[in-house]
Amino acid sequence: MSKSTPQIDLPGPQLNRNSPTPLHQQVYLFIREAISDGRLKANYRLPATRVLAVDWGISRNVVLLAFEQLILEGYLCSKTGAGTHVAACRSDELPVRPTTKPSRPQPKQATLTTHSLLRQAADNLISGCSVDREIIRPFQLSVPSFRDFPFSIWSNLATQVYRGLHIQHLGYDDAAGYRPLREAIAEHVQINRAVRCTADQVVIVQGTQQALYLAGSLLLQPGDAFWMEDPGYQGAVACLRAVGGIPCPVPSGPGGFDLDYAREHHPHARVVYLTPSHQYPLGGTMPYPIRKRLLDWAAQHEGWIIEDDYDSELRYSGRPLPSLQGLDQAGRVIYVGTFSKTLFPALRIGYVILPDASTARLFTRAKALLDRQSPAVEQMILAKFIQEGHFLRHIRRMRQLYKTRQTWLLEALRTVPGLCHTSAPDAGMHLIAWLPDHLDDRTVSTELAARGVTAPPLSTYTLVHRQPPALLLGYSAFTQEQLETSVATLASVLQQAAG
Numbered sequence: 001m002s003k004s005t006p007q008i009d010l011p012g013p014q015l016n017r018n019s020p021t022p023l024h025q026q027v028y029l030f031i032r033e034a035i036s037d038g039r040l041k042a043n044y045r046l047p048a049t050r051v052l053a054v055d056w057g058i059s060r061n062v063v064l065l066a067f068e069q070l071i072l073e074g075y076l077c078s079k080t081g082a083g084t085h086v087a088a089c090r091s092d093e094l095p096v097r098p099t100t101k102p103s104r105p106q107p108k109q110a111t112l113t114t115h116s117l118l119r120q121a122a123d124n125l126i127s128g129c130s131v132d133r134e135i136i137r138p139f140q141l142s143v144p145s146f147r148d149f150p151f152s153i154w155s156n157l158a159t160q161v162y163r164g165l166h167i168q169h170l171g172y173d174d175a176a177g178y179r180p181l182r183e184a185i186a187e188h189v190q191i192n193r194a195v196r197c198t199a200d201q202v203v204i205v206q207g208t209q210q211a212l213y214l215a216g217s218l219l220l221q222p223g224d225a226f227w228m229e230d231p232g233y234q235g236a237v238a239c240l241r242a243v244g245g246i247p248c249p250v251p252s253g254p255g256g257f258d259l260d261y262a263r264e265h266h267p268h269a270r271v272v273y274l275t276p277s278h279q280y281p282l283g284g285t286m287p288y289p290i291r292k293r294l295l296d297w298a299a300q301h302e303g304w305i306i307e308d309d310y311d312s313e314l315r316y317s318g319r320p321l322p323s324l325q326g327l328d329q330a331g332r333v334i335y336v337g338t339f340s341k342t343l344f345p346a347l348r349i350g351y352v353i354l355p356d357a358s359t360a361r362l363f364t365r366a367k368a369l370l371d372r373q374s375p376a377v378e379q380m381i382l383a384k385f386i387q388e389g390h391f392l393r394h395i396r397r398m399r400q401l402y403k404t405r406q407t408w409l410l411e412a413l414r415t416v417p418g419l420c421h422t423s424a425p426d427a428g429m430h431l432i433a434w435l436p437d438h439l440d441d442r443t444v445s446t447e448l449a450a451r452g453v454t455a456p457p458l459s460t461y462t463l464v465h466r467q468p469p470a471l472l473l474g475y476s477a478f479t480q481e482q483l484e485t486s487v488a489t490l491a492s493v494l495q496q497a498a499g
């Protein structure tokens, strides 16, 4: 081997001229691989590009392009007059490359060892983060019937919005949200939820979850107690815990929220999270006398009520019940609404209605700190959707559909031996199937999951006050056949459990 024209000490690359990977890329990968696995050592001087081109039967340009890339990435270095060498760095300093055969120990995985409040609260939240979109199976909860969503209307509106976008829509907007949407929501909740407000009190957020996080951050200092329905919505406990709140579970079984218990056992709490129109997950409605007493408590003790009105528009008989906010004379209620149940959760649009415009401005500043503003275009589409009457029409259709599906499920459940009874409220997207006392609802739920049926156990929604065993059965997204097949699986699991 002459010094001026060193031979590359390797068999040539196997180039595939029919491959979609360009030739220069194949040469680059070949040399990079040889350097990384040590076949080409540091300081090794590579043959001249024209020599390699001849040896490998390719054009010199191909080699030049590959060299250029390798020099750029630090695998090779080139000095005028001295040719091109393999870079003189240690092998473990070489740029990382994807490989299927690890030739050296992999770096240790970093672990997040902090125990921040957010970390602890997030660890406690057992569901809601990793959802397999492909598998929506009965009796999954809180899933609207996506197939019945009027996508053609939505996409027409989206096209109109995009066509009409002005330059100024691309900049930052008011962090409180797109004004026409706030106006449309204010009008809608006044008429349909008896909420008393103007658009100045409405702040658009990315769903209930963000509303609760912001409300909790503003209302609670670390260590402050808050009353929490038990059983209740885990997403709420997690948010309020994350900002330092200490949950004080208040029995909220079929008898409703036990205000006397709350006042006696946790007298220091000044914040309460409630789902008064449709208790989550049991489905009851808070009677007027308790509403009145709660509002009096809040007014007298400077307490705050966070009213989560997540699905009360999906009511099947009579008119939706008026909100707690509408009865509040002292400005102590923070009302939270969402489009996750009435439209679809991926929209990530919810709203908070504050007692007055100045509290709304404070809330808006907190929202701006968190994420500056919610995405504008979706807000514009939704505003049109509401203004043109599609929203109300869709809700009316879904009410009928879900009512029918609830009836199908109830009828199928009637044939299941060993099931105690069912509670099917006149609203919502799921019902409760109570199990015999000797059964463990988690075990039944696990057995059902193994057979392809999702039915969360009630016990995972309780904090301390135990409830009889029960399963939550969602029906809104499923056909009669799906519901009946899954009920048959439930029957067989219960039969097996009975021995």
Ligand SMILES: Cc1ncc(COP(=O)(O)O)c(C=O)c1O
Binding pocket: 142, 206, 207, 208, 209, 210, 233, 275, 280, 308, 310, 338, 339, 340, 345, 350
């Ligand atoms: C009680 C309750 N509130 C609110 C929501 C909706 O949350 P988001 O608006 O963040 O999607 C849910 C979702 O399941 C819920 O169960």
